[in-house]
Amino acid sequence: MESGIRPLGREKIWLWILLAPTLFGLVFSAFGALLATLGLSFTEWDLFTPPKWVGLNNYIMLFTDKRFLRALTNTAQFAALYVPGVVIISLFVAVLMNRSIRGISLYRTMYYLPVVTSAVATALVWNLIYGKDTGVLNYILKQFGLQPVCWLCTDRAMLSVVIVNIWGAIGEGMIIFLAGLTAIPREYYEASEMDGANRFQQFFRITLPLITPSIFFQTLISTINAFQAFDYIYMLTRRGQGDSSIPVVVFSIYRNAWHFNKYGVASAQAIELTLIVAALMVIYLWAEKRFVVYE
Amino acid sequence: MKRLALFFALVLVLSMVLNACAGGPQTTAPTQPSPTTAQAEATAPVSTGKAELRMMMWGAPEELAIWKQIVADFQANNPEITVNVEVSEWEAYWTKLKTLLAAGTPPDIFAIDAPYYLDYQTRGVLLNLQPYLDAEPNLLDDVYPQTLKAYQTPEGYFGLPRDFQTIVVFYNKDMFDAAGVPYPSPDWTYDDFRATAKALTLDKDKDGVIDQYGYATDLWDMELFWSEVIWAFGGDIISPDHTQTLIGSPEARKAWRFIYDMMFVDKSMPDTTTAAQYGGDLFQAGKAAMTTIGHWAVPGYAEAGLNFDVVQMPAGPAGRATSVNSAGFVIAKNTKYPDAAWKFLKFVISTPAQTRLAELGFACPVLKSVAESPAFLDQPIKINHKVFLDSLEFARMKPVFKGYDEWASVIGDGMAPIWAGEEADLDAVLDEIIPQADDVLKQYNP
Numbered sequence: 001m002e003s004g005i006r007p008l009g010r011e012k013i014w015l016w017i018l019l020a021p022t023l024f025g026l027v028f029s030a031f032g033a034l035l036a037t038l039g040l041s042f043t044e045w046d047l048f049t050p051p052k053w054v055g056l057n058n059y060i061m062l063f064t065d066k067r068f069l070r071a072l073t074n075t076a077q078f079a080a081l082y083v084p085g086v087v088i089i090s091l092f093v094a095v096l097m098n099r100s101i102r103g104i105s106l107y108r109t110m111y112y113l114p115v116v117t118s119a120v121a122t123a124l125v126w127n128l129i130y131g132k133d134t135g136v137l138n139y140i141l142k143q144f145g146l147q148p149v150c151w152l153c154t155d156r157a158m159l160s161v162v163i164v165n166i167w168g169a170i171g172e173g174m175i176i177f178l179a180g181l182t183a184i185p186r187e188y189y190e191a192s193e194m195d196g197a198n199r200f201q202q203f204f205r206i207t208l209p210l211i212t213p214s215i216f217f218q219t220l221i222s223t224i225n226a227f228q229a230f231d232y233i234y235m236l237t238r239r240g241q242g243d244s245s246i247p248v249v250v251f252s253i254y255r256n257a258w259h260f261n262k263y264g265v266a267s268a269q270a271i272e273l274t275l276i277v278a279a280l281m282v283i284y285l286w287a288e289k290r291f292v293v294y295e
Numbered sequence: 296m297k298r299l300a301l302f303f304a305l306v307l308v309l310s311m312v313l314n315a316c317a318g319g320p321q322t323t324a325p326t327q328p329s330p331t332t333a334q335a336e337a338t339a340p341v342s343t344g345k346a347e348l349r350m351m352m353w354g355a356p357e358e359l360a361i362w363k364q365i366v367a368d369f370q371a372n373n374p375e376i377t378v379n380v381e382v383s384e385w386e387a388y389w390t391k392l393k394t395l396l397a398a399g400t401p402p403d404i405f406a407i408d409a410p411y412y413l414d415y416q417t418r419g420v421l422l423n424l425q426p427y428l429d430a431e432p433n434l435l436d437d438v439y440p441q442t443l444k445a446y447q448t449p450e451g452y453f454g455l456p457r458d459f460q461t462i463v464v465f466y467n468k469d470m471f472d473a474a475g476v477p478y479p480s481p482d483w484t485y486d487d488f489r490a491t492a493k494a495l496t497l498d499k500d501k502d503g504v505i506d507q508y509g510y511a512t513d514l515w516d517m518e519l520f521w522s523e524v525i526w527a528f529g530g531d532i533i534s535p536d537h538t539q540t541l542i543g544s545p546e547a548r549k550a551w552r553f554i555y556d557m558m559f560v561d562k563s564m565p566d567t568t569t570a571a572q573y574g575g576d577l578f579q580a581g582k583a584a585m586t587t588i589g590h591w592a593v594p595g596y597a598e599a600g601l602n603f604d605v606v607q608m609p610a611g612p613a614g615r616a617t618s619v620n621s622a623g624f625v626i627a628k629n630t631k632y633p634d635a636a637w638k639f640l641k642f643v644i645s646t647p648a649q650t651r652l653a654e655l656g657f658a659c660p661v662l663k664s665v666a667e668s669p670a671f672l673d674q675p676i677k678i679n680h681k682v683f684l685d686s687l688e689f690a691r692m693k694p695v696f697k698g699y700d701e702w703a704s705v706i707g708d709g710m711a712p713i714w715a716g717e718e719a720d721l722d723a724v725l726d727e728i729i730p731q732a733d734d735v736l737k738q739y740n741p
Binding site: 048066150153155255258259 | 389390393396397414415418419420504515567568569571572698700701704707708711712715716717731
């Protein structure tokens with residue numbers, strides 16, 4: 001972290017000029033929204049009549065709000081499945097893609113495609129794949145003489161949805177890991193080869209330790225994404241009026257605000273979600289000190 | 296330096312989370328014009344100056360074209376008033392509207408769905424139209440009274456209906472012909488309905504998967520089916536003072552059981568997981584022989600090439616019932632041009648505008664004379680349009696009260712596992728959700 005070139009003299013001015021647009025956006029939109037949300041979370045506000053101060057009431061109510069607790073459980077479950085899934089699978093894909101074979105950029109593009117495709121459009125396709133009577137997946141199962149499965153029924157929906165979300169995130173993780181992999185000096189591999197190390201030893205003794213910064217970064221980003229996940233879940237599990245068969249916290253926030261006119265409650269839920277993510281980040285940063293190897 | 300960088304990274308991460316979730320809350324405090332100024336504006340003499348009105352509504356692109364024509368008709372006689380119409384898709388419309396209201400820059404005129412009307416009216420963002428109506432006592436004489444009820448409050452009208460929807464049974468004539476089942480007769484009962492649905496449920500290739508359902512609907516909201524069945528079986532939805540949820544009465548439970556049996560005993564009606572594979576509307580997809588829906592579905596069904604007609608709802612042990620709901624327009628309380636806005640609202644319920652709406656074919660006109668004229672009855676899509684009007688005779692108003700959305704979601708979400716075929720104990724689910732629904736009502740009626 002201490003490495004890098006320090007700006008000198010006039011460069012400092014340019015540094016700030018170049019950063020200004022980003023900082024402006026951050027301060028006035030992101031921080032503004034953050035502070036406003038924090039403020040609103042202590043009020044009862046229906047958007048039309050002036051906000052009423054209710055202190056910590058919105059937060060206290062969250063502990064007994066059955067639907068919020070259910071959403072929180074769903075989000076936690078989702079994250080627990082999604083984060084390791086994304087990190088492990090995208091690392092695996094990146095290792096496969098980190099070689100010079102013919103058409104490698106085509107493969108890389110294919111893996112990256114879901115990232116740049118509209119989630120709504122791809123989710124519709126996944127709906128066709130997961131369909132109970134008409135789905136492609138069940139068609140394949142039937143060809144093997146197996147019973148068709150209701151992929152999006154409540155008991156299995158979580159897993160089906162996590163799979164789609166992981167599929168959609170592999171491309172992004174692959175890019176991060178590829179960057180990390182290409183940064184590992186070739187000499188290490190050459191030296192180990194001479195010492196008689198096999199591929200597995202090379203992976204676990206050289207690649208894995210040296211790629212920990214990327215793993216750390218990817219875990220962090222995936223965790224944030226997991227807690228924000230909405231579009232695929234919405235498209236695959238939606239029911240009437242903003243409901244879903246596996247409502248996650250973001251659903252609950254959206255619904256309380258835009259359907260129930262409870263902007264205070266929605267803000268409190270958003271803040272609580274933020275605090276949970278923040279707590280996880282603190283744990284991650286502690287873990288970073290212990291396990292992450294910076295060259 | 297490292298610590299600082301980490302701190303900024305953390306803050307950045309947090310704001311990313313918040314930003315994604317909060318959807319950018321409005322920091323602007325809502326402006327509240329004092330009642331006295333609003334009152335003064337409302338009774339102010341007709342201004343002779345120019346007025347530019349912004350009007351917002353939900354709807355399909357076809358609707359925008361018709362509304363532009365209605366505006367053109369209006370401007371022919373009121374050249375000093377400009378009306379800019381904006382049409383959004385349903386979900387986006389409410390988000391946009393709420394944001395604009397919160398920012399204190401609402402459109403002058405906007406569309407409202409009757410069940411949401413009180414959410415806005417009780418929060419003081421609508422203009423009271425009563426002074427205008429008092430000045431023209433005969434204005435609403437030709438409007439169907441069933442459509443006006445939703446907009447009456449103790450302080451008067453804060454909005455007027457523009458069109459209404461009654462729910463009727465749509466049936467696919469080709470499927471009835473193919474199965475040799477006679478078309479439903481208007482005097483049918485729920486037993487006939489159930490038998491008809493059963494007769495039209497077919498597994499043509501005998502692979503164990505049903506290819507054609509007798510009946511299909513969406514059970515999340517009450518309007519399309521379950522409120523009608525409960526009423527026909529002698530039950531009710533909510534107490535008149537909106538403090539008690541009544542869908543757990545013995546009569547209502549018989550109605551729920553009836554729907555449940557059609558879905559899981561007869562299997563003449565698909566559960567929601569099955570229906571989702573066909574994009575939700577199986578009637579439109581040509582996979583169901585009957586559905587219950589309002590006039591808004593007619594253009595879509597015709598476009599899908601269906602050969603269909605309509606018949607009134609069946610009768611239950613307690614008689615015949617359907618649901619009536621209306622869409623209307625309201626004026627923002629802090630509009631700069633209340634008189635001009637009122638003039639346009641009045642035009643919307645006049646014969647020329649109502650005739651155009653009738654020709655559009657999405658809804659029933661609220662003006663009796665237009666609804667009973669060839670403009671509505673003799674539309675290009677030849678079905679028995681009169682059924683929608685005649686149904687008013689036994690129609691009950693879709694419940695309208697503050698907090699409707701939250702209350703409805705407790706019931707809609709609560710029943711969803713039943714309709715998805717994941718939960719079978721109907722009574723246990725009802726016993727669980729009714730107290731929750733009553734808790735919501737308590738919040739809004741302390």
